[in-house]
Amino acid sequence: MTIHHRGRDARSRLRSVHQPEAAAPGGSSPTSAGSLTRRSLLGAGAALALAPGAASAAGTGARAAGGVPLGGAIQAEFMEVDPGYKQAFLDHCDLIMPMNGLKFSLVHPAPDQWNFEPADRVVDFALQNDRLSRGTCHVWWGATPDWVERLDTPAAAEAALVDHIERIGDRYKGRLTGWDVVNEVIANDPASEGPLRQTVWLEKLGPKHIPIAFAASARADPQARLVINDYDLEFVGPRFDARREIMLGIVRQLQDGNVPVHSVGMQGHLYAGRQIDKEGLERFHKELDRLGVGLMVTELDIIDWETPPSNAAQDKTAYELVSDLLDAIFAWKPPQAVTVWGITDRYSWVPDVLPRPDGHPDRPLPLDRDLRPKPWMELLKSRLRAG
Numbered sequence: 001m002t003i004h005h006r007g008r009d010a011r012s013r014l015r016s017v018h019q020p021e022a023a024a025p026g027g028s029s030p031t032s033a034g035s036l037t038r039r040s041l042l043g044a045g046a047a048l049a050l051a052p053g054a055a056s057a058a059g060t061g062a063r064a065a066g067g068v069p070l071g072g073a074i075q076a077e078f079m080e081v082d083p084g085y086k087q088a089f090l091d092h093c094d095l096i097m098p099m100n101g102l103k104f105s106l107v108h109p110a111p112d113q114w115n116f117e118p119a120d121r122v123v124d125f126a127l128q129n130d131r132l133s134r135g136t137c138h139v140w141w142g143a144t145p146d147w148v149e150r151l152d153t154p155a156a157a158e159a160a161l162v163d164h165i166e167r168i169g170d171r172y173k174g175r176l177t178g179w180d181v182v183n184e185v186i187a188n189d190p191a192s193e194g195p196l197r198q199t200v201w202l203e204k205l206g207p208k209h210i211p212i213a214f215a216a217s218a219r220a221d222p223q224a225r226l227v228i229n230d231y232d233l234e235f236v237g238p239r240f241d242a243r244r245e246i247m248l249g250i251v252r253q254l255q256d257g258n259v260p261v262h263s264v265g266m267q268g269h270l271y272a273g274r275q276i277d278k279e280g281l282e283r284f285h286k287e288l289d290r291l292g293v294g295l296m297v298t299e300l301d302i303i304d305w306e307t308p309p310s311n312a313a314q315d316k317t318a319y320e321l322v323s324d325l326l327d328a329i330f331a332w333k334p335p336q337a338v339t340v341w342g343i344t345d346r347y348s349w350v351p352d353v354l355p356r357p358d359g360h361p362d363r364p365l366p367l368d369r370d371l372r373p374k375p376w377m378e379l380l381k382s383r384l385r386a387g
């Protein structure tokens with residue numbers, strides 16, 4: 001398998017992920033979603049025992065007394081320079097997590113180099129203020145350091161992955177409610193590229209990198225809620241149906257191999273112009289529940305580029321999208337947490353990667369640039385509080 005994104009800059013990589021209409025990476029060998037068989041994920045030696053304590057961890061986690069926790073992902077680089085930004089997380093969030101500080105290439109840029117400072121700052125801030133925190137993410141195509149790309153045997157890749165996860169999981173044990181263990185492993189368009197995304201980890205280890213990562217995470221912190229996280233699981237259309245099916249397939253395969261997986265993380269990057277699949281999501285949630293696996297929203301924000309250029313129109317679209325998403329999830333049962341990806345329009349990846357074509361400012365987050373809550377923040381809070 002060849003990797004196609006190596007030469008591109010991070011921004012264009014992210015754009016291609018979040019722009020399904022963009023051409024699929026050239027040269028990939030198409031496989032059908034059906035080729036992810038139950039056996040294929042759990043290659044020889046990958047079926048690892050459920051770590052002690054992990055079964056009970058499935059029943060614990062981030063649910064706060066009195067409702068569903070509202071989380072916020074914070075960018076450590078703005079915390080000290082912008083006190084209003086930092087305070088906004090205390091004003092609104094039950095859970096405060098590092099947006100980027102625990103990604104592989106940032107925390108572990110060279111084999112013997114670790115940079116825990118930015119993540120520690122966020123986790124300390126959360127815990128000192130009696131908030132929860134969680135970690136993202138061990139396996140992600142978008143944060144693979146060069147040294148990992150250069151590992152030239154499967155054994156070396158597996159050792160590096162396991163060592164990374166064990167070391168970092170152990171360091172944050174008891175301080176994080178859980179981890180996005182693998183992020184964005186499903187092909188962007190399963191019909192032409194799928195079922196799994198072509199990544200360095202897939203190239204080096206095959207699909208078994210997924211159970212390897214979950215098993216290592218469970219060993220490192222047996223109480224942590226282990227999450228498989230992905231985008232584009234929410235909408236109406238065959239591409240989204242296929243992505244939900246693949247997600248269920250991965251969860252079932254992990255369970256078949258006795259590998260602990262406790263929740264599916266639905267990123268929730270919601271697009272104006274797309275429709276939330278209320279029935280499809282309810283079915284998805286119900287099936288996860290039947291499997292004993294929870295559902296959480298992990299990266300909620302709004303990509304409003306197909307909305308007329310007015311604050312009122314953009315906020316109305318955002319409100320409707322969030323309302324539809326919550327209706328769809330709550331139709332079965334409350335989610336385990338809902339986390340917004342940032343908190344204020346001051347700082348977001350959306351204008352960098354998916355700017356509005358008309359140049360009007362994006363309004364991706366629940367607080368505006370002056371930290372005033374938009375109607376969808378009130379909606380979110382009242383739905384989550386009611387639980």
Ligand code: 9MR
Nearest residue numbers: 014099100103142143183267299348349
């Ligand atoms: O919002 C994040 C941005 O600050 C980072 O520069 C970027 C690369 O690490 O990642 C962004 O977050 C992504 C997340 O980790 C995975 N889902 C898509 C998010 C937006 O691109």
